[in-house]
Structures are given as C-alpha cells and as structure tokens.
Amino acid sequence: xxxxxxxxxxxxxxxxxxxxxGPGHAGLxxxxxxxxxxxxxxxxxxxxxxxxxxxLAPEETPREYAGKRGGKPSPKQADISLRLIxxxxxxxxxxxxxxxxPFVFGRGGEEALTLVQxxxxxxxxxxxxxxxxxxxxxxxxLTHRDTNHAITMITGHDATGNVTGVDWDAVAxxxxxxxxxxxxxxxxxxxxxLIAAGRPASEPVAVVTNASLPEMSVLETSLGxxxxxxxxHNVKPPAIVAIGEIVRLRSGLDWLGAASGKVLEPDPxxxxxDDSEQTG
Ligand code: SAH
Numbered sequence: 001x002x003x004x005x006x007x008x009x010x011x012x013x014x015x016x017x018x019x020x021x022g023p024g025h026a027g028l029x030x031x032x033x034x035x036x037x038x039x040x041x042x043x044x045x046x047x048x049x050x051x052x053x054x055x056l057a058p059e060e061t062p063r064e065y066a067g068k069r070g071g072k073p074s075p076k077q078a079d080i081s082l083r084l085i086x087x088x089x090x091x092x093x094x095x096x097x098x099x100x101x102p103f104v105f106g107r108g109g110e111e112a113l114t115l116v117q118x119x120x121x122x123x124x125x126x127x128x129x130x131x132x133x134x135x136x137x138x139x140x141x142l143t144h145r146d147t148n149h150a151i152t153m154i155t156g157h158d159a160t161g162n163v164t165g166v167d168w169d170a171v172a173x174x175x176x177x178x179x180x181x182x183x184x185x186x187x188x189x190x191x192x193x194l195i196a197a198g199r200p201a202s203e204p205v206a207v208v209t210n211a212s213l214p215e216m217s218v219l220e221t222s223l224g225x226x227x228x229x230x231x232x233h234n235v236k237p238p239a240i241v242a243i244g245e246i247v248r249l250r251s252g253l254d255w256l257g258a259a260s261g262k263v264l265e266p267d268p269x270x271x272x273x274d275d276s277e278q279t280g
Contacts, residue, residue: 006035007031007032007035007036008035008036008038008039010123011035011036011039011040011093011123012093012121013041013091013092013093014088014089014091014092014093014120014121015088015093015094015120015121015122015123016084016087016088016094016095016096016115016120016121016122016123017036017040017093017094017095017096017122017123017124017125018096018098018102018108018111018112018122018123018124018125019032019033019036019095019096019097019098019102019125019127020033020098020099020100020101020102020103020106020108020125020126020127020128020129021033021045021048021049021053021097021098021099021100021127022099022100022127022128022133022212023099023100023128023129023130023133023134023137023211023212023213024048024050024053024099024134024210024211024212024213025052025137025212025213026050026052026053026056028127028128028133028212029053029056029127030125030126030127030128032125033097033125033127034056036095036097036125037053037054037056037057037061037095037097038056038057038058039093040057040061040093040094040095041061041062041092041093041094042061042062042063042064042087042092042093042094042095043057043061043062043063043064043095043097044063044064044066044080044083044084044087044094044095044096044097045063045064045065045066045067045096045097045098046066046067046097046098046099046106047065047067047099048067048098048099048100048238049097049098049099050213053097054097064083066080066083077107077110077111078114080111081110081111081114081115082114084096084111084114084115084120085114085115085118085120088115088120088121089120096111098127099127099130099238100127100128100129100130100131100133101126101127101128101129102124102125102126102127103124103126104129104131104153104181105155105181105182108124112124130181130211130238130240131153131179131181131240133211133212134208134211134212134240135179135206135208135211135240135242137208137211137212137216137256138206138208138211138216138218138242138250138254138256139249139250139252139253139254139255139256139257140206140208140242140246140247140249140250140253141246141249141253142177142179142246143177143246144246144249144269146245146269146271147176147177147244147245147246147248147249147269148175148176148177148244148245148246149176150174150175150176150177151175151177151178151179152171152174152175152177152178152179153179153180153181154166154171154178154179154180154181154183155180155181155182155183156180156181156182156183156184156185156186156187156190156241157182157183157185157186163186163189163190163193168190168193168194168197169193169197171194171197172193172194172197172198172199173197173198176244176245177242177243177244177245177246178194178241178242178243178244179240179241179242179243180240180241180242180243181240182237183239183241184207184230184235184236184237184239184241185237187226187227187230187241188226188227191205191223191224191226191227194223194243195223195224199223199243200223201222201223201224201225202222202223202224203222203223203243203244203245204220204221204222204243204244204245204247204248205220205221205222205223205226205241205242205243205247206218206219206220206221206241206242206247206250207219207221207226207229207230207235207239207240207241208239208240208241208242209235209236209237209238209239210238210239211238211240216256217235218250219233219235220247220250223243226241245269248268248269249268249269250268251264251265251268252264252265252266252267252268253268
C-alpha cells in the first residue's frame with residue numbers, strides 16, 4: 001500500500017484500477033482517483049463521468065467510452081470486461097473510471113470478478129456515491145437523529161429492467177429514509193407500492209437531477225404526486241430520489257441555495273428546539 005501521497009507509484013503496468021469518480025463535481029474525486037488520472041496509460045470511462053473530470057488527465061492519454069445508457073446502443077458488459085483484460089495484458093495501466101462508487105449499483109463487482117478469473121491484478125478505489133454526495137449537494141442529509149436511524153438504498157431497475165426484485169412492502173416498513181437510484185422510469189409503480197404498504201401519500205420526496213453539477217436541479221414533491229410532477233417537469237436521468245422526513249431538512253440545509261440568496265429555515269422539522277440557548 002502507498003503512503004499518503006504516492007498512490008500513483010502503486011499503479012502497476014498490466015493492472016486495472018476500478019475507480020469511482022463521484023457524482024460529477026470534480027472536487028468530489030478522491031486523491032487516489034486524481035493520481036490514477038495522471039498515471040494511467042488508458043482511461044475506460046462510463047456515461048456519467050463528465051468532461052471536467054476527464055480533463056484532469058494529460059491530454060495525450062487515450063480515452064475509451066464504455067458507457068451504458070438505457071435505451072441507447074451501448075457496449076455489452078462482457079465486452080467491457082474483455083476489453084479491460086486485453087488492455088491489461090498489453091502491459092497498460094488501465095483506469096476504469098465509473099460514476100459515483102464502483103461498488104454501488106455500478107457493476108464494479110462484476111467487472112472485478114472477471115479480472116479475477118483472468119488473473120489480472122486490480123485495485124478498487126471507492127468514490128462518493130450519488131445517493132450520499134449528490135444529496136448533500138442538495139442539502140439533504142441521509143440521517144438526522146430526529147428523522148431516521150436507518151437508510152435503504154435501492155435501485156429502481158433490477159437486472160431485468162423492472163422493479164420486481166425488491167420487496168417493497170418490507171422496504172416501506174423497514175426504513176424511514178429511502179434513496180432510489182435509476183428510479184425515474186418506474187417512479188409511478190414504486191410510489192404506488194410504497195403507499196399501498198402504508199407510507200403516507202403526503203410523505204416528502206426530492207428528485208435531484210445532475211447532482212453536484214452546474215446543471216443540478218431539485219424537484220420537491222410528495223409520494224402521491226411524484227410521478228405526475230416528474231412527468232410535468234420533464235425530469236430526465238440521472239436523478240436520485242430521496243423519500244422521507246430527511247427531505248424536509250432541505251429548507252434548512254440548502255447551502256447552495258443560501259449561497260445565492262435563499263433564506264434558510266433554522267427549524268425545518270418544526271421541533272421548536274433552539275440549540276443556541278442550550279448551554280450544556
Ligand atoms: N455507481 C454510481 C451509480 C450508478 S447507477 C454511484 O455510486 O453513484 C446510475 C444512477 O446513479 C443514475 O441513474 C442515478 O440514479 C444515479 N446518479 C449518478 N450520478 C448522479 C448525479 N450526478 N445526479 C443524480 N443521480 C445520479
């Protein structure tokens with residue numbers, strides 16, 4: 001393992017680093033990701049890795065797009081893994097750059113296992129996942145002691161492209177805060193299942209699109225109105241959906257909004273607590 005600053009020295013020729021690039025903002029890259037961008041012989045990147053991040057690599061470093069996007073022609077997962085193996089066997093330092101964290105709904109595990117089968121050395125470099133870092137940019141914390149002691153992160157698509165692989169009844173009862181990836185297409189069905197399982201239709205929902213990027217937008221709605229509002233506002237992926245009381249905290253914690261003049265609400269949960277008067 002490297003010391004604090006010479007991560008790049010560890011990047012051996014003939015190996016693959018599976019690196020998370022975070023939700024989009026280049027400031028959310030890890031030092032390790034940054035070093036890998038400098039040291040790589042080739043970068044194989046996904047659809048959600050933006051130009052600002054790729055621009056941090058030397059201009060002459062070759063880049064290959066291996067993006068997968070629903071509905072558009074894209075390389076097959078097996079082809080991407082085979083390409084990584086082929087490049088590593090050519091003796092290259094292969095940077096496999098993925099959005100968010102490579103092990104969160106990102107097929108990083110699948111790709112890494114293919115490397116293991118082929119005997120290619122690899123490293124996993126975690127990244128900030130969109131469901132945490134992206135929501136933080138929108139001023140939504142994943143936990144707060146007055147709202148929730150658990151979080152559930154769910155994909156709105158399973159491997160078959162639908163939502164049958166999730167026990168929505170159990171999810172609805174088990175966790176006060178839900179964070180959904182890839183859920184825009186099926187949001188109508190998902191909210192219906194959650195309401196049927198007892199979640200109130202009035203429960204707050206935030207849909208955060210292009211989180212952490214300059215074009216970020218946040219739609220605040222409710223479980224009952226989410227599908228209609230998403231359609232009305234023509235919300236397109238990539239988007240993270242947050243469901244639960246945590247969304248209410250945004251009126252107090254929207255730090256980006258505050259930077260452009262929004263007045264923050266110091267007691268967004270209306271608890272009447274005034275911590276400034278507590279002395280002990
Ligand atoms: N490995 C990634 C997730 C890949 S799945 C991670 O850890 O973040 C792709 C989904 O991630 C998108 O459909 C969307 O739900 C979410 N996502 C990724 N980047 C996002 C962003 N900048 N803003 C909103 N959602 C994002």
